[in-house]
Amino acid sequence: xxxxxxxxxxxxxxxxxxxxxxxxxxxxxxxxxxxxxxxxxxxxxxxxxxxxxxxxxxxxxxxxxxxxxxxxxxxxxxxxxxxxxxxxxxxxxxxxxxxxxxxxxxxxxxxxxxxxxxxxxxxxxxxxxxxxxxxxxxxxxxxxxxxxxxxxxxxxxxxxxxxxxxxxxxxxxxxxxxxxxxxxxxxxxxxxxxxxxxxxxxxxxxxxxx
Amino acid sequence: xxxxxxxxxxxxxxxxxxxxxxxxxxxxxxxxxxxxxxxxxxxxxxxxxxxxxxxxxxxxxxxxxxxxxxxxxxxxxxxxxxxxxxxxxxxxxxxxxxxxxxxxxxxxxxxxxxxxxxxxxxxxxxxxxxxxxxxxxxxxxxxxxxxxxxxxxxxxxxxxxxxxxxxxxxxxxxxxxxxxxxxxxxxxxxxxxxxxxxxxxxxxxxxxxx
DNA sequence: TGTACATCAGTGAACGCGCGTTCACTGATGTAC
DNA sequence: TGTACATCAGTGAACGCGCGTTCACTGATGTAC
Numbered sequence: 001x002x003x004x005x006x007x008x009x010x011x012x013x014x015x016x017x018x019x020x021x022x023x024x025x026x027x028x029x030x031x032x033x034x035x036x037x038x039x040x041x042x043x044x045x046x047x048x049x050x051x052x053x054x055x056x057x058x059x060x061x062x063x064x065x066x067x068x069x070x071x072x073x074x075x076x077x078x079x080x081x082x083x084x085x086x087x088x089x090x091x092x093x094x095x096x097x098x099x100x101x102x103x104x105x106x107x108x109x110x111x112x113x114x115x116x117x118x119x120x121x122x123x124x125x126x127x128x129x130x131x132x133x134x135x136x137x138x139x140x141x142x143x144x145x146x147x148x149x150x151x152x153x154x155x156x157x158x159x160x161x162x163x164x165x166x167x168x169x170x171x172x173x174x175x176x177x178x179x180x181x182x183x184x185x186x187x188x189x190x191x192x193x194x195x196x197x198x199x200x201x202x203x204x205x206x207x208x209x210x
Numbered sequence: 211x212x213x214x215x216x217x218x219x220x221x222x223x224x225x226x227x228x229x230x231x232x233x234x235x236x237x238x239x240x241x242x243x244x245x246x247x248x249x250x251x252x253x254x255x256x257x258x259x260x261x262x263x264x265x266x267x268x269x270x271x272x273x274x275x276x277x278x279x280x281x282x283x284x285x286x287x288x289x290x291x292x293x294x295x296x297x298x299x300x301x302x303x304x305x306x307x308x309x310x311x312x313x314x315x316x317x318x319x320x321x322x323x324x325x326x327x328x329x330x331x332x333x334x335x336x337x338x339x340x341x342x343x344x345x346x347x348x349x350x351x352x353x354x355x356x357x358x359x360x361x362x363x364x365x366x367x368x369x370x371x372x373x374x375x376x377x378x379x380x381x382x383x384x385x386x387x388x389x390x391x392x393x394x395x396x397x398x399x400x401x402x403x404x405x406x407x408x409x410x411x412x413x414x415x416x417x418x419x420x
Numbered sequence: 421t422g423t424a425c426a427t428c429a430g431t432g433a434a435c436g437c438g439c440g441t442t443c444a445c446t447g448a449t450g451t452a453c
Numbered sequence: 454t455g456t457a458c459a460t461c462a463g464t465g466a467a468c469g470c471g472c473g474t475t476c477a478c479t480g481a482t483g484t485a486c
Binding site: 217221223224226227232261262263264265268 | 430432
């Protein structure tokens, strides 16, 4: 399992080709942001890059393969978020640390929303690859949260009815999804700041117990 | 704005036609469950019903219109959930009432997951109709939760940093999204029951403060 | 109850567009000496 | 440094399938008398 970038026929590709592949990925992401998945066409991607459709097929089997590659990149981009969860938050620093975590998560989401959204639907509709890549991303964060909750339960600060793993998943679910609601919520009087503050409070209360 | 069912050219349709329309909607939902949105074809829908494609176009402008109709029906199906939120939960009855609410929500989600999932992506990708129908559905539940939280904040049971509306949205987000994770979670040791119990605990703590 | 007519509902068949995909080819870059 | 050759990267042009969509028509149901 080398992680060199390869073309569809399996050959390791040079720097020029890698640049082309990158431009195709960037164009794919751009179109996903601007028009959504349902109108995504291979032809449009290559037109955006100023190349021919045949070129696309040197690097990807189909449009889904390009989206999957973007979703894999998003896993890498999520990794730094985990730093906010170690060492475990304490009652005295939870306010600032939870806030830093939420800020980072919001920035991450803003940057990758289009791809993550599609990754999630495809995962839920049963695509194995998208499932794997989503699990991988979520587990990074869930693990960190889980550890803190397990500790809180052990020391009696948190109720025993909270299952650490499930709670971790629930909190990740909450953050992710709420950010998807953002646009509509701001129309109804939730500012971005109040979304931030509310998430911080909910995380603090649930994970540290105050 | 009569709410009689109409054909594409605007005429009110009779009972025979209504039955056909219904079968088309049912087939659409079935295919969404079985194959997902990305493989949904008008031809397949009509084949499923044993009718011709031309018939489909008497009732819907395109496949999206049928999905939207299903999403509108899902709003109606969500309405009974609100009953669980009135009157407000109290510290003494919160355990059973939160549980009943979560159970009802899980059942609702199980029944409509395929359609709701697509409604959400289309809403987030900017489709005005799907946005409207999602807001409508979410607000039903958010309103009920919001009222309880506002009350908790007013009586000092809950911290003032919780914005009632945003918190309501956050909780709805959490429930909805977590249920989308279910399949993967059960593979990692979260049983359906522990999902249920965790949600109940989180709701109780956040909405009633115990 | 039966008949004639009006309206409603459903469809076969055809059209054409647009997209995915491939292949044989050209042009660009790298390398050996 | 220059030349010849090998490999890498990119593409024009074509094919064909499959799907969305329409229209003129048939068949079914309803209604008036």
